[in-house]
Amino acid sequence: MPRFAANSRCECQAHLTAIVDENHHVIEGSARRHGVKEGAPAHAINPAQERFDIGWLCPFCGRNTLRSFHKDALQRLADVASA
Numbered sequence: 001m002p003r004f005a006a007n008s009r010c011e012c013q014a015h016l017t018a019i020v021d022e023n024h025h026v027i028e029g030s031a032r033r034h035g036v037k038e039g040a041p042a043h044a045i046n047p048a049q050e051r052f053d054i055g056w057l058c059p060f061c062g063r064n065t066l067r068s069f070h071k072d073a074l075q076r077l078a079d080v081a082s083a
């Protein structure tokens with residue numbers, strides 16, 4: 001199954017990443033700052049639409065960071081074999 005990455009940046013300069021499936025549902029969220037990687041709770045809003053939002057809870061500063069993505073702007077990752 002295809003996997004996609006949505007990347008953005010928090011106000012605190014942490015680099016936010018969400019791995020989503022083809023339905024734009026978040027599989028895993030993470031944040032990285034100064035070489036430290038932490039898990040970041042993330043969820044998609046209106047994932048069925050071409051343009052949808054992903055919200056992260058940044059583990060470094062505690063902000064809720066909301067970013068809009070167009071489905072065509074997602075970075076496609078290597079396909080993952082379905083179980």
Ligand SMILES: [Zn+2]
Nearest residue numbers: 010012058061
């Ligand atoms: Zn932050």
